[in-house]
Amino acid sequence: MKKLSPRQQSIFDFIAQFIQNHQYPPSVRDIQNGCNISSTSVVDYNLRILQREGYLRREAEVSRGIELLQETSLSQNRNYINVPVLGNIAAGEPLGIPPSETWHSNSIDNVELPPFLIQDKKEVFALRVKGESMIDALVADGDLVLMEPIDNPNNGDMVAAMLKDKEEVTLKHFYIQDGTVTLQPANSRMEAIKVPAENISVQGRVVGVIRSI
Amino acid sequence: MKKLSPRQQSIFDFIAQFIQNHQYPPSVRDIQNGCNISSTSVVDYNLRILQREGYLRREAEVSRGIELLQETSLSQNRNYINVPVLGNIAAGEPLGIPPSETWHSNSIDNVELPPFLIQDKKEVFALRVKGESMIDALVADGDLVLMEPIDNPNNGDMVAAMLKDKEEVTLKHFYIQDGTVTLQPANSRMEAIKVPAENISVQGRVVGVIRSI
DNA sequence: TTTTGTTCCGAACATACGTACTCATTTCCT
DNA sequence: AGGAAATGAGTACGTATGTTCGGAACAAAA
CATH class of the missing domain: 1.10.10.10 (Winged helix-like DNA-binding domain superfamily/Winged helix DNA-binding domain)
Known part of the structure; x- marks a missing residue:
């Protein structure tokens, strides 16, 4: 042809x-x-x-x-990626992400997403945001947060971090220096939080946000 | 039915x-x-x-x-919807949305989106956000805003509104009463703007936001 | 019965749309 | 370069096709 x-x-x-x-x-x-x-x-x-x-x-x-x-x-372009919606995310609730092997079996909910949102990331999952607590991260109630499991985030990544003492999950930009983690809201008018590295656990890295009104 | x-x-x-x-x-x-x-x-x-x-x-x-x-x-459930990215949106720049007939002329960019983001809305298009000016609407730099052309927004809709005197486009929740329009930021800690209805022109209704990090 | 509403008919109208024709302009080939 | 072929422009024509309108057929109320 x-x-x-x-x-x-x-x-x-x-x-x-x-x-x-x-x-x-x-x-x-x-x-x-x-x-x-x-x-x-x-x-x-x-x-x-x-x-x-x-x-x-x-x-x-x-x-x-x-x-x-x-x-x-x-x-031909139907290589869309099926992303499991594993649950909700809200301040005050630990995530409790099940192991990836069980994702598609006890399928709670799935969303099919175009590849450009996932890129080459592996094991991306989604969480539904409940409440206004993520507003500092420019994330609204009802938004779908796409996350990638990660253990060692890079500086500047937006992560879902849980403050161990408060049992509180937040979405913030992650910076670590000398054993101290700075959690910086995406909205720069808000104040950052500084905590010792051992006081937080990073649950994953935010790779996307989807808001459907 | x-x-x-x-x-x-x-x-x-x-x-x-x-x-x-x-x-x-x-x-x-x-x-x-x-x-x-x-x-x-x-x-x-x-x-x-x-x-x-x-x-x-x-x-x-x-x-x-x-x-x-x-x-x-x-x-058609497996069929993804092709949404044209008509341009950028930023404070201080009027949108200048071309007529829908010309949308798919070779020129512009397109994104394929899953149907659940579009639903039954017709003529949805997308705009790329430039700058931090939409931060009150929980919209970050680089976000993709999905919009639906609309003439008469309902109270509570998030709309792209242009303040005629300032030539400034903002994304705010729209409320009208007695000829006065209240533009309420999605972030309720921010202050609302009240203007006479004739001083703003609504460019469209926001139906979704996509952030890809 | 008359009235009312729904469905159907036939024809006419307006235009959306495919196609053809002539003439320019560009590209290609030797 | 020069001529041929390919591509484009502008216009006009015929028809395919959506739409409208007055009225008939039929059924359910009144």
């Missing part, structure tokens, strides 16, 4: 986009506007080429009678 | 069948022939009912602008 010109690629991509957004294919004039093409005849011309090259099929005389053939851009 | 008449059921089934066979929805006359209906107006009449009852959505004046809702949510 021949290489497509930029314009043809643009048209093909636009059609795939359009079908995803609406449930029906675009008209010639939709494509014209969407791809900033000056004339419908140019669209028709390139559509014929796309058809000849096997990228799509067209039903003659039928409005929007376009059928994409190779669904490379659509169905 | 009400029970469908035999004719309506027949029409609905035919549409699903048709989309299965071709990749595009049927025209009114396709349905007329496929269901042995004597007039296009009867098809239109029943399509309106199907739309009112929530079985499908129609785009006015658009050929084959039919979108099935029921089966769609099941079979």
